[in-house]
Structures are given as structure tokens and as C-alpha cells.
Amino acid sequence: MTMLFYLAGAVALISTISVTISTNVVHALVYLIISLLAVAVIFFVLGAPFAAMLEAIVYAGAIMVLFLFAMMMLNLGQATENEEKAWLRPQLWVGPGLLILALLVQLVSVLVTQRVDVVPVEVGVHELSVLLFGPWLLAVELASMLLLAGLIAAYHLAKR
Amino acid sequence: MVWEVGSPLSIGAILFTVIIVAAMLIWVERRLLGLWQERLGPNRVGPFGLLQVVADMIKIFAKEDWVPPFADKFSFVLAPPIIMFVILMSFTVIPFAPGVGVIDSDVGVLFVLAMASLGAYSVMLGGLASNNKYALLGSLRAAAQMVSYEVFMGISLLGVVALTGSFNLRDIVIAQTDGWFIIPQFIGFLIFMIAGIAESHRLPFDIPEAEQEIVAGYHTEYSGMKFGMFFVGEYLGVLLISSLLVVLFFGGWLGPAFLPPIVWFVLKTSFFIAFFILLRAAIPRPRYDQLMTYGWLFLLPLSLLNLMITGAFVLWQEGGM
Numbered sequence: 001m002t003m004l005f006y007l008a009g010a011v012a013l014i015s016t017i018s019v020t021i022s023t024n025v026v027h028a029l030v031y032l033i034i035s036l037l038a039v040a041v042i043f044f045v046l047g048a049p050f051a052a053m054l055e056a057i058v059y060a061g062a063i064m065v066l067f068l069f070a071m072m073m074l075n076l077g078q079a080t081e082n083e084e085k086a087w088l089r090p091q092l093w094v095g096p097g098l099l100i101l102a103l104l105v106q107l108v109s110v111l112v113t114q115r116v117d118v119v120p121v122e123v124g125v126h127e128l129s130v131l132l133f134g135p136w137l138l139a140v141e142l143a144s145m146l147l148l149a150g151l152i153a154a155y156h157l158a159k160r
Numbered sequence: 161m162v163w164e165v166g167s168p169l170s171i172g173a174i175l176f177t178v179i180i181v182a183a184m185l186i187w188v189e190r191r192l193l194g195l196w197q198e199r200l201g202p203n204r205v206g207p208f209g210l211l212q213v214v215a216d217m218i219k220i221f222a223k224e225d226w227v228p229p230f231a232d233k234f235s236f237v238l239a240p241p242i243i244m245f246v247i248l249m250s251f252t253v254i255p256f257a258p259g260v261g262v263i264d265s266d267v268g269v270l271f272v273l274a275m276a277s278l279g280a281y282s283v284m285l286g287g288l289a290s291n292n293k294y295a296l297l298g299s300l301r302a303a304a305q306m307v308s309y310e311v312f313m314g315i316s317l318l319g320v321v322a323l324t325g326s327f328n329l330r331d332i333v334i335a336q337t338d339g340w341f342i343i344p345q346f347i348g349f350l351i352f353m354i355a356g357i358a359e360s361h362r363l364p365f366d367i368p369e370a371e372q373e374i375v376a377g378y379h380t381e382y383s384g385m386k387f388g389m390f391f392v393g394e395y396l397g398v399l400l401i402s403s404l405l406v407v408l409f410f411g412g413w414l415g416p417a418f419l420p421p422i423v424w425f426v427l428k429t430s431f432f433i434a435f436f437i438l439l440r441a442a443i444p445r446p447r448y449d450q451l452m453t454y455g456w457l458f459l460l461p462l463s464l465l466n467l468m469i470t471g472a473f474v475l476w477q478e479g480g481m
Binding site: 024026027030033049050052053054056057060061062065066068069071072073124125 | 232234235238265266267270271273274276277278280281284285287288289296299300303304306307310314326327
């Protein structure tokens, strides 16, 4: 399981980096899907199979399909690719790189100084739903209201 | 035990059987269509034309595997294996018989839905990478159709899940010992079947590849084994939907004891495969906008209503109301 965790983590890292540096939008999207699936595997290894499946269904399976769908309508060609290449000049990466480095140092130091042994406990679908529709019912209902508002807004925009 | 769930031998046997059966379905479909249309169908190669599939395989492997120069090579090569991969992955959670299967997962139903939703990428990427207007039209249609029908497919299954109280497909079969779910979940069964045909874009819902309108849709530019993967993927999809229907609504391997469980599973699945082929021969293709309107305005409310009634029934039975 530990091996699987690190493997999925490595895949997630590499594919996420590829998302940022690839100049072709469709390739970037494919890498993003791979990254999301790797995160789903990580969820699974950490003992949350339900979250893993939802990650695959909702993020990789539905939201990314809509992204790709929108991309198909846009007819992006060589011009966009050149534009993307121009944006990827090395000097633009100095600032973000420094900030990321600061975060990395912080992360490594936390990992080195505070050793927390996390033992993955599998949380089944049943336990999760008891929690969601018991103590956290209000949060679930609020989230559903937010989604409804989004739905109504989308309907309104499509009508105009 | 060498034959228990998940042993390498049974994984290999299931993988081999599923692929061979899917390839043989090409011949079965042509012969059955011939039978129903009062003609012979392929009967030249081997006994009853059984070796037709072998001949087709040799032909398709020997064909030139061509990538058009205007295509986006990365996505073009990536698209066909996706459909094979996701459908074969879905077979891992199917309980064929007691002790026969690849994994016994507690999130089996969700896994099938996740894989079905990933299947959309195959046709979308294939059509988009082909850089051809017919292919693009086909994959646009495929994307809209698969995303829409996925919704009803998921909701129609939830009735069965509510009655069983588990996402595990093996538990779902065992819960049908006293009566198959086709009786309490008849509406769910109909919606799941229609959505399943739309998901595997078979006739009559083969709008993404409608020959008369858009050449061959998303696989216009494909040839050789890349086309073969799309083609076999379609038959794998038929096999998957048939076995899911059997597992979810027709009691899986359950049946009178004079035949072993696996035989019951195979018999029931063959019935649905034949039904899908008959459907292909019998029903004309709807228009694209008709398919969409039908889905969102009729199937969605119906599946939600079915889920609500099932939920109320389960609560009433438990004495919670």
C-alpha cells in the first residue's frame, strides 16, 4: 500500500507539472485527468474508497468532459500554441519558483520535525453517509442550495 | 484455492473469455441480423462461418495502421485504447458466479459508473485529434450524449442500491434471493437499459457515428487495429451492459439448482445480448435533438420519481414513517 501511495503521488506530481508546461491545451487536459485519477488512487490507499470513486466520477468523469467539450468548440490551433509558448519563457518562472521553494522548505521541515504516524483507517460508504446525513446535514443542505443557485444562473445565462 | 475471487488464474481466464466473447459477438450479430432479415449472413469461413472472426482479425492486423499527418498524434494514438481499458476494468467488479470474479469491491456500482464516465474521453479525444469536421461533429454528439445519459444511468441504479443497502454488486445479487429486482425496479430497469444503449452508442442510439449523416463519426480517420479497438470496444460495451442488467435486475447467477450458477449467468446475459441485436434490427435511429429532449425532459424526471418512491418504500418497510 505504501508503494502504491508513493507511485500515485509521483504520477500526480509529474502529470500536474505537465499540465502547466504543455503548450497544447488538449494534452494539458489529458494530463489533468491523469492527475485527478492519481489523486483518486491516493484517496483509495488512504482508506476513503467513496471519496476516490467520487473524485473519478465527478472530477475526472464529468467536469473534465465539459472542459474538453468547451475546448472542442473553440477551434484552437497553432496560433494558441505559439501564444502559450511565449508565455512559458523561463524568466517568468523566477517569481513563482521562489515562492514554491519557500513552500517546499516549509513542507520538508514540517515533515522532518513533526513525525505523525498516520495509520489509514478505511471509512466505508455507510459510516460516511451516517456522518453526512447526521451531524453534517446542515452543510450538505447548504452545498445543495449553492449548486441549485449555480444551476439557475446557468439556465438564465443560456436563455439570453 | 486457485479459482477463488482475484487469483491470477481467474483474472486471466475472465480477461481471455471476455475478449474472445466480445470478438465472437461480431459474428453472432451478423448471423442473427441475417436470420431476422431473412438472409444468411456470413457462413463461408469454417463451420457456420465461425472462423469469420479469425479471418477479420488477420485482415485487421495486416492492414496499414495509418496516422493522418494533420492529426494530433498524441491524442490520436491515446484514444482507442481508452475505451478497451475502461470497459475491461469495469468487468473486474462483475460477480459472474459465487467465487468467480476479479475483485469483491464495496464500491462496485460506483466503480462501474466512474469507468463509464471515463469512456467518454475515448470518443471525444478520437474525434478531436482526427482534425476532421465529420469526426468533430461525431465526437461532439458523443460527448453530449454520454454525459447526459450517464446522469440517468446513475440515478436509475440508485433504486437497486437503496433496496440492497450496499454498493457491492455481489451483495446486490445475494439480496435478490427472494425475488429479482426487475419487479420492484421495473422503471429503473427500463431507464438503465436505454441509458446503457446510449452509453455504448449502439444502434438505435449510434448518433455519434451515423453513417448516413457524418461518414463514420468519431472514427472516420481510424484504420487497422486502432479502428479495431473502437469496434471491439463497442461489443465489449454490449457485453458489459448485458451482464450489468443481469446482475442488477435479474438476479445474477441465481436460478433453479439444476444448472450451475455460471450457466445461469451466461444464459441470462446471452438473452440480453440477443435482445440488443434485435433492437438494432428493429428500431430506426432518432434525431440528435430528439434523443437529448427525450433524455432530459422524460428520463430524468422519471428516474428521480422512481428513486423517491423507492426511498419512501424502503423507509416505510423499516417502519421509519
